[in-house]
Amino acid sequence: MNTNDVDILLVDDSPDDVDLTLHALRAENLANRVFVARDGEEALDFLFCLGTHANRSFERPPKLVLLDLKLPKVDGLQVLKKVKGDTRTRNLCVVLMTSSREERDMVCGYELGANSYLQKPVDFDEFRKMVKTAGLYWLLINRPPVVKRAQQAAGQAK
């Protein structure tokens, strides 16, 4: 997959949750361009075009970042802080998706500028439904801030 052509960056270290998420996205045909990062450091490398992702471009951001909070190396809130604190990445749509039930985490998340905050349901079906709703909302309904295609025209004529 061309990492400059990614719709969703999924940052989650739980293999089960990743599987379930991909499964739910696949059912809506949204899983074609999903990149999975297993820790905060890789997520940052991806979004800031560093390290193994140095070939990535800031001009081709993912339409959505699904970000868990509890991550190895660099945790979710740190990633969020870095992303929302840098003008190059500030406009990214970052949706926190976590199993944490701590209100503190939620408040912190919104304070740091998370676009929205989702609490992972325990129930499989509820989990899938939530991923589906979120995927459809951020990929189809929402207008992302950057026009991705090489043909950047002012005002898309139909």
Added chain:
Amino acid sequence: MSSAATQLETQSSVQPKPKLRTLMVEDNQLDAQLVLRALRKIDCEVSAVVVQDEAAFIRALRTQTPDVVLADYNLPNWKGMEALSVLRREGLDIPMILVSGALGDVTAVECIRQGATDYVLKDGLARLPEVVRRALREKYERGLRHKAEQDLAKKAEELTRSNADLEQFAYIASHDLQEPLRMVATYTQLLSERYRGKLDENADKFIGYASEGALRMQVLIQDLLAFSRVGKQDTCASVDCNDVMKEVRQTLSPALLESGGVITYASLPRVWANGTQVAQLFQNLVGNAIKFRGTEPLEISVSAESEDVRWLFSVTDNGIGIAPEYAENIFVVFQRLHTRSEYPGNGIGLAICKKIVQRYGGNIWVESHAGAGSTFKFTLPALRPDAPGKARK
């Protein structure tokens, strides 16, 4: 423009003799008189101011602008060629003719190279009238050319401004029209849904017509907007037409599925154009092929052949075709060949295609007969060898 120059050119026998004002840089009185006598052959009222140094020269220039400067090459207090520098400094476009004793070819050529209009030897003054005439004529023509260039530039500027105004008008009109139209469209639809069967039967019909009209207006305005926008997007880049066709196929996939149509395209080239416009062009043509399909299973094929600096594309279908007498008509805005109940649409798709193709200096036309399918052909610029894949403004 010097009056002598104009007058010389526009001279008729009934007019009074034109004035020729000369400024001579000459220290020898006799030579000056000889020059004046030679000039009388020009059939003008010749007047002369004679100076010997730079200060006097400048004073004379500022007192009255001469039509021509006649300068000796070598004077005790000055050099004739210096007069040229003064003229330039003062920003005056006055021909300067060297009137001199033996100069030598090399020097003479050098003087002309440095800006002297011509030179005449003092023992060849018979040439002087013709030389002066020619110098003045050249100045006159220079003036005409300059004015023509200015007029052209002004017209071009006016045209650009007028075009911009028109496009802006079309854009604003379409854009601002959409808002109230949206209200009409959504609310007539809502009325239609909420009150169907609940009012009398005429109500349903009336609301239906209103709703339909509003929806049609919406599409019309969106198409007008698209039409006016062609030319606004100026960024060109290397566009891979295979990618464009892939995108078109995806955009039109619902219609394609419904029609059971098949699109084939051979390896298409890259062109140098604006990607969005190219996509719109292909989409309109393929969309039309789908819309105006016949009874046979729909087949659409897209191909291209090289015409060196251009690519000639062909979009061929096996649909209902177009009678040759309408072949030009269909590219006109809002021209339709069928009623709305036969085929939907408002007749702007091909006008947009034409505008896009013409923006790149190309052509678009159709080869078709009624009932025998159609081939739409158009040209787009090929990639230039010096700019591979780089986007430029």
Added chain:
Amino acid sequence: MKPGHELLIVDDNPADTALAREALAECAYRGQISSVGDGVEALAFLTRRGKYVHAIKPDLVILDLNLPKRDGLAVLTAMKANPDLRKIPVVIFSTSQLPQDIARSYELGANCYVSKPGNLTEFFSMMKSIEGFWFGSVSLPPRGE
């Protein structure tokens, strides 16, 4: 869709607000809907000033961009500058599809940007998606701060 949600719609077009209310009624939204018609009213409502002294802070704001007096981006900026209001998610809901409007909205802190569709079916479906996501899936920040 818990009852008790508070939604604020900021739109200068009463027709659009009415349409939004219709759409929300159709998807069984049981919360409160407040609406204001310009940017000054919006901020008065959010800061509970003047006639809005008894207003309840909304859980979600649906914000149009083209508003009289103070436009949507000004409201957004003011919200994000106010510690009491900045966590409230803001959905920009506008007819504008201009990239610069979209980019600017995100820059100023909008949570998302939804284009107002031109026909009824899409409008309704859009509102339902907004309702379904923000009031169905999302954990909204606690109101009482």
